[in-house]
Amino acid sequence: MKTGIDHIGVTTVFYCIDGKRNFLFHKRSKNCRDEHGKWDCGGGKLEFGSTLEENVLREVMEEYGCKGEIQEQLPAHSSLREWDGEKIHWVAIPFIVKVNPDEVRNNEPEKIDEISWFGLDNLPSPLHPAVQAEMERYKERFRKYLK
Numbered sequence: 399m400k401t402g403i404d405h406i407g408v409t410t411v412f413y414c415i416d417g418k419r420n421f422l423f424h425k426r427s428k429n430c431r432d433e434h435g436k437w438d439c440g441g442g443k444l445e446f447g448s449t450l451e452e453n454v455l456r457e458v459m460e461e462y463g464c465k466g467e468i469q470e471q472l473p474a475h476s477s478l479r480e481w482d483g484e485k486i487h488w489v490a491i492p493f494i495v496k497v498n499p500d501e502v503r504n505n506e507p508e509k510i511d512e513i514s515w516f517g518l519d520n521l522p523s524p525l526h527p528a529v530q531a532e533m534e535r536y537k538e539r540f541r542k543y544l545k
Contacts, residue, residue, distance in 0.1 A: 411441035463505035466495035
């Protein structure tokens with residue numbers, strides 16, 4: 399059974415910030431499940447027995463090889479889209495997580511082609527559609543990290 403296709407998936411999404419007005423994004427490789435070549439923020443399936451907070455911090459470590467400090471949890475929402483003719487349904491619980499940019503690295507080179515920091519006024523393109531929707535949905539919440 400495929401998570402998000404045969405049953406609803408639950409994911410903890412993270413937007414890493416450096417405390418200097420920058421957000422970390424990565425480019426998805428052809429080895430990812432979907433949205434190849436799109437820029438993504440990061441996230442992972444909620445593992446059985448993990449709290450939301452444990453899950454998101456583990457995912458930050460898995461993808462970027464560094465510890466993170468949760469700044470804020472954003473409201474959960476449904477992420478509905480279609481990929482390659484299949485309907486996809488995830489429940490996303492996004493977090494803002496502060497990381498030390500000196501410790502960040504591409505810890506999953508088989509899934510991540512590139513990582514880079516961006517300001518909100520200069521986001522990479524093309525964005526993963528779920529990220530694009532969240533950036534619009536939580537625009538005001540993201541802006542407070544530009545101060």
